[in-house]
Amino acid sequence: MLELRPDLEAVFRRDHALVVGVAARVLGSSADARGQAEDVAQEVFLSFARSGVPAEQARGWLCVAATHTALNALRTRRRRAAREDAVLGGRAEHEAVTGDVADDVVVLDERRAVRDALARLPRKQATALVLRHSGLSYAEVASALHLSPTSVGTTVRRAESALREELRNRASSH
Amino acid sequence: MRHPTEGVLRRVVDEPAGVSDPDHQHVAACARCQRTLDEVRADAAAAAGALAPAGPTSDGVAGARTDAAWHRLRATASTGAGSPARSTATQRSRSWLRRPGAVALGVAVVVAGAGTAAASDWFRIFQAESVQPVSFTSTDLVDLPDPSAFGEVTTSTSGKEVQVRAVDSARAAEQATGIAVPQVAELPRGVTGEPTYQVGDQGSSSFTFSAERAAASAAAAGEELPPVPAGLDGTTVRLTAGPGVLATWSSSAGLPALAVARGVAPTADSSGAPFSEVRDYLLSLPGLPADVAAQLATFTGDGSTGSTLPLPVPADRATTGTADVGGVPATTITARDGSTSAVVWTQDGELTAVAGTLSTDELLAVARGLR
Secondary structure, X not given: OOOOOOOHHHHHHHHHHHHHHHHHHHHOOOHHHHHHHHHHHHHHHHHHHOOOOOXXXXXXXXXXXXXXXXXXXXXXXXXXXXXXXXXXXXXXXXXXXXXXXXXXXXXXXXXXXXXXHHHHOOHHHHHHHHHHHOOOOHHXXXXXXXXXXXXXXXXXXXXXXXXXXXXXXXXXXX | OOOOOHHHHHHHHHOHHHOOHHHHHHHHHOHHHHHHHHHHHHHHHHHHHHHOOOOOOOHHHHHHHHHHHHHHHHHHHHHOOOOOOHHHHHHHHHHHHHOHHHHHHHHHHHHHHOOOOOOOOOEEEEEEEEEEEEEEOHHHHHHOOOHHHOXXXXXXXXXXXXXXXXXXXXXXXXXXXXXXXXXXXOOOOOOOOOOEEEXXXXXXXXXXXXXXXXXXXXXXXXXXXXXOOOOOOOOEEEEEEOOEEEEEEEOOOOOEEEEEEEEEOOEEEEEOXXXXXXXXXXXXXXXXXXXXXXXXXXXXXXXXXXXXXXXXXXXXXXXXXXXXXXXXXXXEEEEOOOOOEEEEEEEOOEEEEEEEOOOHHHHHHHHHOOO
């Protein structure tokens, strides 16, 4: 058994839901993504368990690590999806899509657009965005990302502006 | 009064208590800021909607989930198995690489590795031909001086980081970079499937020493600046590395398990002062920890261009060793928590690294079997 930090259980019980939430914001809300977010949380807490991260920095560290790990997982998933699309795409065009199925496709497409847009943002912007929307205060985001609280506002603002732009472009191209 | 930035307006939306009174008063009275604020608020709401996780779960369910997750973590940790987050390690190293202090270390290490050549125009002062670890503690990094305090730092891509992008195949990676992706003869146990490929372009970064700026920074910090040698002012050091290719195999959890990277080894060129002077001066600057400076100072080189690339390794997080890969000396790095290992070596101007959530022995087997 490897040596684990003594404060692990307390930190885990306090921040686990938050860390899963951070990963889920990156990975999306499908059942599959939810499981993936849980996996990301496990990976992140395992690293934390063996780390010397000071207790007072734990929450920020865990959230940043969860965002990066989830963004990396997203990248892997997107590549796989692109390959699958290449195979399935031709077939879908030949099938008539109606009613609920069409609605599902729209929702699915929109979710994917969000993930695509997130993956394209600069890492720091994506991380600041996800951390703030996961409920970390400006001061917490600033400390976790080595930014000033003022630049947290600027960074989050840029990310949101870029995200909305991407989603608008996506909508207008359909 | 100047209009508050959009960053301040963003904070007005969801943490108004953090915004100063004058800013609040300005925004309340300013039609232009009100318009911008509406836009900022709409974008924030759109982002919140886009990022919202699935439907709410009751506390009871969440509590049970946390319990189950805790037991799972305990089980994984107690076997010592599991797939520790290599990507987290990557993220960690990446974030410290972005710190300005790390750039200073980068300049210092390459400077330290250089020979004592002297010339008037750009001249090659360093070309990595072997690798050797330099140990430091994580806190050392935080304390490193910001290079912009001593001069001008510019990157080849107008301030942007070198873009790493995915490509579809080993062939595409080779076409993009001119570097053949190393072929793994036999994948270690637990690693299966096809790798994904990424390529990075050549990147370079220049540092121009400014005696004036260094003096001003030192004065501001209340530090005594060592006397600047003649000719050092205005000397530019240019670091160049890449292009490179990366092949990554994922574990079943979708996280990287094995990565093989190869790229053109870093080189450095200089215009201006003799290199030994630049090295000695940079190593004498306040902020560089004494033991790190002492280690770097031993990389004196012998006046030839071939030099040792010092590889910064956080001593509190990793141990290092040496190994032999096909007759070439290699450096092994193992995380103290046992989660991650890496093998690094240079040969014929190329730097190769094999890393993963595997043991050093397994990685060495991969390294020795590369074709």
